[in-house]
Amino acid sequence: MNIGIDIGSRTIKVAVIDNGMLVEGKIEPSGFDPKTQAAGMLYGYPDANVVATGYGRHLARKHFAHEVITEIKAHAIGVLHYHPDCRTVIDVGGQDAKVILLDAQGRVDRFLMNDKCAAGTGRFMEIMAASLGYSLDEFGHVAASSDRTAPVNSMCTVFAESEVISLRNNGVPPEDIARAIHLTVVDRLVSMLDRLGWKEPIAFSGGVARNGFIRSTLGERLKTGILSVDQPDIIGALGAALHSFEKQKD
């Protein structure tokens, strides 16, 4: 058994693999005590080799993980498992957005990551959805149902929220605002990808990849199909588990 655990800013993901095949994937909120939460999720696998990734990776290394790798490497490995010829990985998680260029051998060639703020990340989407009264799952569907957009200029979570409030007070339909917010996130990803010098095929991973509207709009903007993965949230954890498996094979 090999386990990958991705201790993110919002959720903890665990992927369990047996002989290289995914046998279990689970997600829990990180909560206030990620160490105890993570340890609880590993209960029942006392003999597994554990590789940790995500913001809590060093905490995990200190207490139970055998090795750490970064989210960048973990997502690359996880996506390559499903799409071995993939050259660009987009990962939008709870607290940051990353774009990763892979070389022909599947090694990380270069990457970009947002530095300070939560602009365009899962957390940004959560706050915007909440300010319009939608669940995160509804949010993408509502946006897709609109064919108009509203002016939302700010990518700053705080300022965008106040823009949303003033648009609502001006009677702009919430689905138009939802669409506008999605488009700003796509704009930001396109600009990061252009800066990276992205190559096809391109795959989308991380929790925000569950949002079908972002994925389809991004594909339209880039004029290419976006490869998707099953359970995009756990791709980082899966990558860590696969890393553990490969290491043990050596």
Place this chain on the structure above:
Amino acid sequence: MSSPAFEVKADHELWESLGMNVERFEKMRQMLGQAFAGAFLKQPNRPSKMAYFDDLMSNLHSGRVREILEQKKKGAPVVGTFCVFVPEELVIAAGGVCVGLCAGSQGSVPDAEKTLPRNICPMVKSAYGFKASAICPYFQSVDFVYGETTCDAKKKTWELLDRMVPTHVMEIPQMKRARDKALWLDEVKEFKTKIDSVAGKATGLEEVRSAVSVMNAKRRALQRLTALRAAIPSPISGKDALLVEQLSFIDEPVRFAKNLNALCDELDERVKKGEGVVSKDEPRIMISGTPMALPNWKVHNVVEAAGAVIVNEESCIGTRYFKDLIDESGSGMDDILEKLTDRYMKIDCSCFTPNNERVDQVLKEYDSSGAEGIIHYCLQFCHTYNIEAIKIKEACEARNIPFIAIESDYSPEDVGQIQTRVEAFLEQIREKR
């Protein structure tokens, strides 16, 4: 057995005599001592001759300040600086002291933001805050501050700083044509007049000549340290080397060179025996970009905590300060001043346009340092370095050199992201071997 706790020594009597905010500063010196002990003293295999620099650190806000004030009492002009364009030779020739002012701490940024815009360089804000709140003993000790026109934030802040401490501004040209050099030479001569007037005497040829040789010797010692870091494994951590470079702006130059050469002798022995601070298999990283004023150890802390070693700083705190020497063959005063100006014109600061020699210099230092990747470090809002990083990135891509750019200020809030990016960069380097 525990070693005695390190502290940056207090000297309340001195601080009070300098009109400092003693209560505030007492807290700052305690925090600085803790930060230093945490970052430096637990490093494995430290060279024993680092003891001199640790001691200088502990005397940073007491003994060294008293030394400078002793000289001042005897008539020595004391000049506060922020920039490698300051012709230190002329200050030394006039019997004076050049000292790098406090500018590297988040602690004084809120003080500056009471007045200055928030969206400007953290180094400028930090410096201004140190003076505005009277929490830097060096700022309180200087006769005047030597400012330059290397960026907009600095040159406009000097106008405000001048209200609190006399600030002499030297115009640094933005291009390197013959007429720019003529302007620069005039500025150098005017600066000499200024420093002579503060010293109350006309500095003669022999004094300038001897000051040039003092500074050349100091720069040679720093060059020697950089050359020794190229050994695989590196005989000294990047953090310790950075500390030495930072303290080179504080210490008396002759004593500094002597102690640095003693450290280098020890490192020489280590290199001969193949001893290093980390295993030869750990990634070797070069830093390029903006200065890291004491106590800005942010990037070095993250990189070396991840197991890598920093082997070079292509930066104003590093090679940009000491890579060039002054030709000592000058015959008369005019000739010497011209040769001095020639040396300062070689500084490849991003304030120049074009500045292609910097790209060449980065690649040259990459090759000579045995680095395996370059981290471009840019202080937030430093437009010239930030834009120039594009050319450096392109040059690295052309040669397949691993490269990342980090833009950051002094606050700790982005350390998590920087850590992830640096660790991913190191993974990338290891995999490419």
